[in-house]
Amino acid sequence: MFPDVLLLLCVAAYMRRRPRTRRYWVHPMLQERRRKGQFRTLYRDLRHHPEKFFGYTRMSVSSFDGLLAKLKDALRRQDTNFRLAITPTERLLITLRFLATGHSYAALHYQFLMGRSTIRYLVLDTCKLIWKVLQPEFMPTPDVPMWEANMQLFWEKHDFPNCLGAVDGKHVRLVMPAFTGSLYYNFKKFFSLVLMAVVDPNLKFIYVDVGAYGSSHDSSVFQHSRFGVKLRTGQMTLPPPRPWPDTVEPPYPCVFVADEAFALSEHVMRPYAQRDMTHKKVVFNNRLTKARQVVECAFGILANKWRIYHTAIKMQPKYAIIVVKATCILHNYVRTLDSMTIEEEEGDLSNSALVTLPPATLRGPISAIHNRDKLADYFVP
Template identity: 50%
Template sequence: MSIPLKKDTTFRRAVTPQEQLLITLRYIATGQTYTSLHVTFRIGKSTVAGIVVRTSRILWTRLRARYMPVPDTTKWEEIAQGFWTECKFPNCVGALDGKHIRIQKPVGSGSHYFNYKKYFSIVLMAVADADYKFVYVDVGSYGSSNDSGIFQRTTLCRLMEEGRLRLPRDRPWPGTRAPAYPYVFVGDEAFALSDHVMRPYPDRGLDASQLHFNARLSRARRMTT
């Protein structure tokens, strides 16, 4: 799949693949509106919208296997080593969080996209490694949904629950011998605790060791900010 090559007509010059890519990258990089891009490039607003949607889909289809491949066991181990080196959090394979992307209310959508921050949005659910790079993304869930519910509906969660995520075998934390602990994703209080999802202790009546754990987990979680 490639950016389509349009033909010139008697009435107008076709938008070249290079221009379509430039428009899309400008939209992604700067957040300019379709109206602004329509003025800048002297192309109809509906044409700009079509170019951005179509070209974005092509970029994702062509590049995701190269720049965001599905991690194998070796890659998960590399990610875990990065979190241990940078954050001193053991057996961590990703920082998990959701981000609300503001949108205009879709026609007939009711309150599905209306979030707790009092605006309409879709949710970007993402996992990042210790270098702030995305390992996994899921985009498009209703803004009214909570992070835990969204995560439970992702392909990442399904593969994890089915044991098909190719995570490394449980192993002791660095510097210890036993017992062996599973590899985990770290998230905030919005996520449900499970064998492979770690969240902080509730912030009430914590002892020194629990406060220390929360500080380490918060340090690892910052990779999604």
């Protein structure tokens, strides 16, 4: 009987509780959004000063307009009798400002005079749309002609033959996620998720995989990613083996260059270990590093342009994945339309919020070791 009586008392106490009422339907300060908000007071002036507009949104006016045209229909919401909908332009501007600065929802709340929950929703919704709309055009699945163009550019710019792209994985800092234990706690003693990427010689992302636990190793993340599985099982559409430049035979497979954190394989070329180094191995490592630096530069530009990477992202991992994917596709979009170069980016590209993982100790197959030795001989005839 006692549990039943206790339950009845709890129900009675709940029913007697004074219902909570909202003090405001819309806070008086937020009602001034269309008159005093940053979108109303600043946006039009920024468009008359392209350099200021670029600093504010991290893209040119023409790129912003093009992006808005692609997203406008999906971002438009219906006006009601109670309130007017937030315009697509304002939604996109707030999202780009969030990505470009890393400001909290609270900071944007005071800048744009909009509710925190509203900003949170529209930022995530817009990031999803950015990836969905831009990915087919600005990060398509490569075909053989695209791979062959990359090989030609890698040889012309970085003196590395049969190279399709550079691979690397980086940590994206997170505020400690709830109820995850040590899954996101990495060897650098902070919480993160892994951004795995393949980059072309123009510093654009060919492929990204986001969301692996920070405690995971680069080699493991790559092998279990969709790209790594297709590469390992032969499902990737790659150019056939071919001789290196200025040689006739034999043909060698096309490869992706990577650092010591990756395992050597038929299509992944990594440097020699630092022990027992010879002149030939030093030359090979230098040539490979020169080609592999494109992925480091791409990560540096990404972090310096979208400065949400300069601090720990205050989101649950599933939402941080959405934001990171949006910045990666925006990176390709801006580099395609604005033709940015490394020298035009601000900041030190080597000092980024993205941290490299430690070396792997896996030994590659005999055929891959043989191909690496032959390539080292090719560099030092």
